[in-house]
Amino acid sequence: MNKQELIEGAKAVLNSNFNEDKGFTIPCEGLYPFQWHWDSGFIAIGFAHYDIEKAKCEIESLLSGQWDNGFIPHIVFHNESDTYFPGPDYHRSDLHPASPKPVKTTGITQPPVLGFVLKEIYDIASNKQDILKFIKRNIDKIYQNHTHFYTHRDPYNEGLVYIYHNWESGTDNSPIWDEIWQTMNPPKYKYERKDTTHVDASQRPTNREYDCYLHLLEIAKAHNYDEGKIAELSPFLVQDPLFNAILIKSNEALIELYQIIGGNNNKIEILKSWQDKAKTRFEEKLFNEELGSYVYYDLRNDKQIAYATSSSFTPLFAGIPNKERANKLVDSLIQNFGSEDLFLCASFDPKSEHYNPVKYWRGPVWINLNWLIYRGLKRYGYLEIAKRLKQETINYIELHGFYEYFDARKDQFENAAYGGKNFSWSAALTLDLLNE
Numbered sequence: 001m002n003k004q005e006l007i008e009g010a011k012a013v014l015n016s017n018f019n020e021d022k023g024f025t026i027p028c029e030g031l032y033p034f035q036w037h038w039d040s041g042f043i044a045i046g047f048a049h050y051d052i053e054k055a056k057c058e059i060e061s062l063l064s065g066q067w068d069n070g071f072i073p074h075i076v077f078h079n080e081s082d083t084y085f086p087g088p089d090y091h092r093s094d095l096h097p098a099s100p101k102p103v104k105t106t107g108i109t110q111p112p113v114l115g116f117v118l119k120e121i122y123d124i125a126s127n128k129q130d131i132l133k134f135i136k137r138n139i140d141k142i143y144q145n146h147t148h149f150y151t152h153r154d155p156y157n158e159g160l161v162y163i164y165h166n167w168e169s170g171t172d173n174s175p176i177w178d179e180i181w182q183t184m185n186p187p188k189y190k191y192e193r194k195d196t197t198h199v200d201a202s203q204r205p206t207n208r209e210y211d212c213y214l215h216l217l218e219i220a221k222a223h224n225y226d227e228g229k230i231a232e233l234s235p236f237l238v239q240d241p242l243f244n245a246i247l248i249k250s251n252e253a254l255i256e257l258y259q260i261i262g263g264n265n266n267k268i269e270i271l272k273s274w275q276d277k278a279k280t281r282f283e284e285k286l287f288n289e290e291l292g293s294y295v296y297y298d299l300r301n302d303k304q305i306a307y308a309t310s311s312s313f314t315p316l317f318a319g320i321p322n323k324e325r326a327n328k329l330v331d332s333l334i335q336n337f338g339s340e341d342l343f344l345c346a347s348f349d350p351k352s353e354h355y356n357p358v359k360y361w362r363g364p365v366w367i368n369l370n371w372l373i374y375r376g377l378k379r380y381g382y383l384e385i386a387k388r389l390k391q392e393t394i395n396y397i398e399l400h401g402f403y404e405y406f407d408a409r410k411d412q413f414e415n416a417a418y419g420g421k422n423f424s425w426s427a428a429l430t431l432d433l434l435n436e
Contacts, residue, residue: 343413
């Protein structure tokens, strides 16, 4: 396919997955039939290139599920569907008094992309006055979301927030979590998996992993999603470099947008104080010298989880490392994730015994992580490796179409596509890469 054909194909995917009645976009048909938080952020960037009204609609539709306390959930259930488990009747967001009554949601969140997404849409939009009106209408809601994180998810007031469920990371079944699952002995819950009816079960999380996932939700539900009680009782409490890098990048974007709007000096000062604290502690706590990479921190057991993942390189996107540390990070990226027989960037260290090249977040390449890392490489001036990453990303789409994830092994390129077909963020971010 040539560039124009790819662009038209990406638009077709987004338009097909857009729900006209409810004003939101599903990630893909069947497998993900509702509105997902970080998916919608990336989707809005794609729409901004050719239909700014849909981009606005996507953001406001997601924000319609925001709780009164600022929390933005990971799924908003605008519609009915029986193709996904666990659905709204399982999650029971109504247990928390701050949850919205007109719409059902989950009680967990996802990486807080909306801050930087607002800035991306502003940069893309040709009518700056019009998009600024939209931003003024919504920016405080995102600021309140960040306030919620630093108030309820930062127990040591160090500027790093925790996640209490692996689904909050966005990297659902990463080997990162294996050590935590080994410490848990969840009941064998009775439920009907829906994901394995859409995608080969060998590519999805195991039933025991799902029992662990549900057990974490059961703990949260037993305490009506009270974050203080969850922090006290949950076996899963992790400071995630991807989640925190995205929060820091979104803080940065909110500062820039508030400066453009004017008259928000108090909020700007608070955002800057969060930034200073967060970046300092991120460097002190989440960098692993031996790996030359940023890693996850297990708060419950007070130790690093010492594995490199694609998330390890996202701090470049947020401007966190100094140049010396950025050099180490890029060296690690090239040596361990981009050797002669691999495309960039596998979701888990290809040299690890836990690497699985076709199983969801245990090894495959994801377009959204590639996009984040690409932007980070450009930010620091690593233009040659950035160009390689961009081209390899487009090559996957050109040969296979807009799949959910891809095998990083070069000798498997002809059969590299896995997961959901016509996946919305793959289409949206390909559009962004092609429209640079």
